[in-house]
Amino acid sequence: MVIFQHCWRILTNFWLKVDSFGLTTDMSYLEDRRVRMVNLIAAWSFICALFYSIVNLVTDILILTAVDLTYCVLVLFVFYFHHRKRFKLARIYLSVITILFLGTISYFFYHIAEYYLFCVLIAGILVFHDKQTHVLISISLVLAILIPKAFFSDFSPVDPLPQARLLFNLPLAVFLIFFMVRHFKHIQQNYQDEIKKQQQHLEVLNRDKEQLFAIIAHDIRSPLVATSQILQHVSNEVTSEEFRKQSLLQVTSQLRVMTENVDNLLHWSSQNLQGLISRPVSFNLHTLLLDVLKSMEAQRKAKRIQTVIDVPVDIYVFADSEQIHIVLRNILSNAFKFSHKQGEVKISAKKADAAIKIAIEDWGVGMSKKKVKKLFNNLQLPSYGTSGERGTGLGLVLVNNLIQINRGEIKVSSVENAGTTILLKFPAVESL
Numbered sequence: 001m002v003i004f005q006h007c008w009r010i011l012t013n014f015w016l017k018v019d020s021f022g023l024t025t026d027m028s029y030l031e032d033r034r035v036r037m038v039n040l041i042a043a044w045s046f047i048c049a050l051f052y053s054i055v056n057l058v059t060d061i062l063i064l065t066a067v068d069l070t071y072c073v074l075v076l077f078v079f080y081f082h083h084r085k086r087f088k089l090a091r092i093y094l095s096v097i098t099i100l101f102l103g104t105i106s107y108f109f110y111h112i113a114e115y116y117l118f119c120v121l122i123a124g125i126l127v128f129h130d131k132q133t134h135v136l137i138s139i140s141l142v143l144a145i146l147i148p149k150a151f152f153s154d155f156s157p158v159d160p161l162p163q164a165r166l167l168f169n170l171p172l173a174v175f176l177i178f179f180m181v182r183h184f185k186h187i188q189q190n191y192q193d194e195i196k197k198q199q200q201h202l203e204v205l206n207r208d209k210e211q212l213f214a215i216i217a218h219d220i221r222s223p224l225v226a227t228s229q230i231l232q233h234v235s236n237e238v239t240s241e242e243f244r245k246q247s248l249l250q251v252t253s254q255l256r257v258m259t260e261n262v263d264n265l266l267h268w269s270s271q272n273l274q275g276l277i278s279r280p281v282s283f284n285l286h287t288l289l290l291d292v293l294k295s296m297e298a299q300r301k302a303k304r305i306q307t308v309i310d311v312p313v314d315i316y317v318f319a320d321s322e323q324i325h326i327v328l329r330n331i332l333s334n335a336f337k338f339s340h341k342q343g344e345v346k347i348s349a350k351k352a353d354a355a356i357k358i359a360i361e362d363w364g365v366g367m368s369k370k371k372v373k374k375l376f377n378n379l380q381l382p383s384y385g386t387s388g389e390r391g392t393g394l395g396l397v398l399v400n401n402l403i404q405i406n407r408g409e410i411k412v413s414s415v416e417n418a419g420t421t422i423l424l425k426f427p428a429v430e431s432l
Contacts, residue, residue, distance in 0.1 A: 018043050022082025029194055035082065038091055042078040045098065049075070064105065071101040092133075099140050224258070227251050249298075256298060263326070278405045282429045283321040285349055285356065286313045292328045299333065303341045310348035316429045317356050319406040324426070330399050331360050331422055338420070339364035356426045363419035372412050376400040 021039050023032055053068035074097045081090035234247045289311055293300070300307065317324065335345045339362045346361045367375075375396050403410050407427055414420040 015043075018079075021079055022085065022087070024085070029191060031087070033191070034091070035087055038078065038087075038094060039082065042075050042094055045094075046072050046075045049101075067101065067104055071097065074101075095137060099137075227255065252298060278320045278323060280319050280406065281321055282316050282318050283324075284313070285315045285317050285358070286311045288321060288325060289328065289347060292325055292332060296329065296332060296336065299336050303336060303339065303343070305336055305339055305342070306344045308344060308346040310346065311358075312349070315349055315351060315356055317426045318429045319408065319426050320402075323402045323406060327399050327402050327424070328360075330396065331424075334396070335360055335362040335364070335420070335422075338362065338366075351428055354428055356428050358424040358426070359421060360424075361419065361421045366416045366418050366420055367412075367414040368416055369414075372414055375412060376410075 019036055019039055022035055027035070049068045049071045053065050053072065056062070056064040056068060075094070078090045078094050081087070081093060230247045230251050234244055286309075289309065293307060293309075332345065332347075339345060343363060347358070348361075349356060349358045351357075400410060403424065403426075409423075409425040411423040412420065413423075
């Protein structure tokens, strides 16, 4: 049994190599399938001709044995042409030698090769896409069938084959026709499926592009316009010192928001152009969280939000620290935006089941279940916070992707007018 499995594995691997012989990476999908079909037709033609040569040798029909063996040798040149990347020449060559081969057999036994000539016609239609070649093959086959019938029907240099051989040829030819048609139908179905997938992918990209332009128009242009207006007022000499200070604080806030948006856009673009890459390291979660909160101090103070930190100082996470910084910043930014003034945001963490679990809670406006389900699907148009702050529109989509490439998980639970809780899960250092 083991020997049989080993032999079967060798034969399977060999057949796969025959099937893909001559293929290149820059080949179109349809051309790839045509080359595979020619390889299969050539391989099966070789096997059938070799089988018939043995049968004819045993039954002492030496003329057909010689014809079959000659055809076997000629078929091997198809693979040579594929090796030399002469794919069209290989198809033409295979068609010509097969028609000549079957025409020669028809000369000796005009009533046994007709079925296989029909196989050649179908194969020619499948592997060639131009009408001229289809017509040429059809005419050649008609001549190969009619000439022996018209001129050599009463003359045969050898004795006729037994009736059993004739009965065997018909079902074999029908099987070959069925195999070729089914195989090409399978190719066409796969091709249609591939086109459908690409179409769906293009639709998603087009939708994301439109939403991305809308996001850029608001998230980049709006802070710039606001900053420009503030600076124009500040440049007015009649403004008070207090007004100047407040204006500079607003400019700082606008620039911070724009920096955050540009950062998100750059990471999102990197993901879509070349793919995000995670470079995991061991880092202290408490230290990273303090750095994140420090960078968001102005946003927190603007709404006088109290942050409650319940994160042990000895918790270490194994992930890309810069990407987790972006994750926490985006989530906390949303928590601040959608919290009420003088509200509270709580960040807690614990180690459980060889993983680090982080919870970020706020008691702000919350979300409906319908909106929660759509959070990570695709780019969203930005929404506004409780003080008119504008979201980025792609923050949570980016967050979800960053979490996934760091082997993490995210869950969101929210109740309208009651608040939102976001649960994060990342690998702990000891789990690796």
